[in-house]
Amino acid sequence: MQYRVFAILVMTVLAVASAAASEAVIEDVLVTGTFAPQPALTASVSVLDSSQIQALNKTTVADLLKTLPGLLVEKQGGPGGLTAVSIRGGEANFTLVLIDGVAVNDPTNFRGGGFDFANLNPNMVDRIEVVRGAQSAIYGSDALAGVINIITRRPQEGHQQQVSVEGGQDDYSDVGASALGSVGAFTYTVELASRDDGEPTPGSTRDSDSAHLRLGWRPSSAQELSISYRYLDGKRSSYPEQSGGPRYALYDALDNSKYTQDIIAFDWGAQLSADWRSTLTANRFEQDEHYCSPGIPPYFEVPPNGADTDFTRDQLRWINTVQLAPGYEANIGAEYRHEEGKSDGYIEFFGDSLPSDFELDRDTRSAFADISASPLADLLLHASLRYDDPEEFDSETSGQFGARYAVGGGVTLAANWGEAYKLPSFFALGHALVGNPELQPEKGESWDLGATWQAHETLMLNATWFENDFRDLVDFDDETFRNVNRKNVQTSGVELQADWRPLPALSLRSQGTYTDIDVRNEDTVLTGRPEWTASVVAQWQIREQWDTALDYLYAGKAWSASRHTGELVNEKLGDYHRVDWVLRWQLARAWQIQASVDNVLDENYETAVGFSGPGREFRLGVTFSN
DSSP, X not given: OHHHHHHXXXXXXHHOOOOSOBTTTOOSOBOSSSSSOBSOOSSEEEEEOHHHHHHHOOSSHHHHHXXXXXXXXXXXXXXXXXXXXXXXXXXXXXXXXXXXXXXXXOTTSTTTTOOOGGGOOGGGOSEEEEEESOOHHHHOTTOSSEEEEEEOOOOOSSEEEEEEEEEEGGGOEEEEEEEEEEETTEEEEEEXXXXXXXXXXXXXXXXXXXXXXXXXXXXXXXXXXXXXXEEEEEEEEEOOTTSOHHHHOSSOOOEEEEEEEEEEEEEEEEEEETTEEEEEEEEEEEEEEEEEEOOBTTTTSBOOXXXXXXXXXXXXXXXEEEEEEXXXXXXXXXXEEEEEEEEEEEEEETTEEEEOOEEEEEEEEEEEEEEEEEEETTEEEEEEEEEEEETTSOOEEEEEEEEEEEEETTEEEEEEEEEEEEOOOHHHHHOTTTOOTTOOOEEEEEEEEEEEEEEETTEEEEEEEEEEEEEEEEEEETTTTEEEEEEEEEEEEEEXXXXXXXXXXXXEEEEEEEEEEEETTSOOOOTTOOSEEEEEEEEEEEETTEEEEEEEEEEOOEEEEEOTTSXXXXXXXXXXXXXXXXXXXXXXXXXXXEEEEESTTOOOOEEETTEEOOOOEEEEEEEEEO
């Protein structure tokens, strides 16, 4: 099958066209993987901008991320199942997830802090930046494999209003309204959304309401301030993870979860002199969740359980950016982070309910510095160093180095190395039954080498080799019935990209990723991570008022685990192909109609044992923009 995937990529380069969307051609300023916004990084970066997000019209952010190299998405069937995204074969909780720069990983959940991407509404996303590789030198704990930053819309000059309504099969609906603009020195953003994902697969439902408010003030040309608030209220249901899903589960009892998220952020920036800029950011992330699970009856391999969890993270960061000389820029700063989590939980054994409560908090104080240098016009160097002093753990020093060199003929070479660590989650440390307060941080080290060839202004090719070494991974030990540090995992592979625009109205973006995973000294497989993935995205401006997008996804065979037989069984799921299609009609200056077909070929595939992906689904929407 890998030869078929490679052939897809070759044909992409030779025969079709690509939207300019990769890191090799993006000229925008990057805000992820750096202390201060930069026009270019040495790191391996991918960006999805607003035009691409709107053209694809996906129902989940995870479906957008599938079009990027090195990202693997694991989904439990329909919309109510948990959706995890891993980078370059790492665990899903090795990915630090940011919303407008605010960390939203929750260490009280049973996923070790892994983020559920099904909670994000793509219609409230303006831009996505992905930085691959160890990033603790920039972000501290959690960024073992990389960072995904979800960026919301910012107002332009004047005023912009938008109302959108979309409906589809199986009771799907999505309604949104927004107002953005500027008044003198002030800017404002108001966004509201309500979504019901319906029930495209049996038992799997999710609906949510969200709001985003932001106020900015620029009292002078050298100073700006902003304050923002984001709110999410949602609920979901699904068959329990590893239960065998609608196909194999012996009972139809479902997991149920209700949750809220609150993000408050304050940002201040000032140009104190021609060569010195200072920024101060303060934010709070809160997540409350109530969940209950019937377990996996009738064998009691996973007993009924539930919990009410409450997590809060407060973060304060001060950064000073200094222009040392032309081509030389340094950042130096400090950070304080306070986290506290509480869980009131239970586990039922043969009619008796045992408490699984925990309550933990920790402070982390940090200092960091980095430098970006261009000693030659075609050479960019970057080095970062960060010191973290987390409460109850030894201090951590993380380094990072990268280089990028334009050798000529449109060819650019890049190399990166980085260190990372992840503090044990509150769940892994404190859970009354499986927690282990003696756990130590998980560690990681990453390398990558890449070559980009800008063969023509309309054609770009890229190949990147990567390797990650993860050590002391937290795992559940059946003999002691508790979490322990033991697994060492190495992941390596190649990411290929081809972007080509043969005609002004026609474009195509393609990628393929090969990932090899080696669990050292253990007869263990890691689930949800196929060796090969590939995608092709074609966009065509048919006429001035008509445009269309077609995207193809291939996912290779991947391991999945199930306990529906009363014991843990690993099964390899088959590979699958999926095609989605969108057609948009600009009916008038302010009115747009879009029709979408998900899974055009009605491909029958499983994303986990017994959990089938949705079949062919139709959606129709209308948007008013002024």
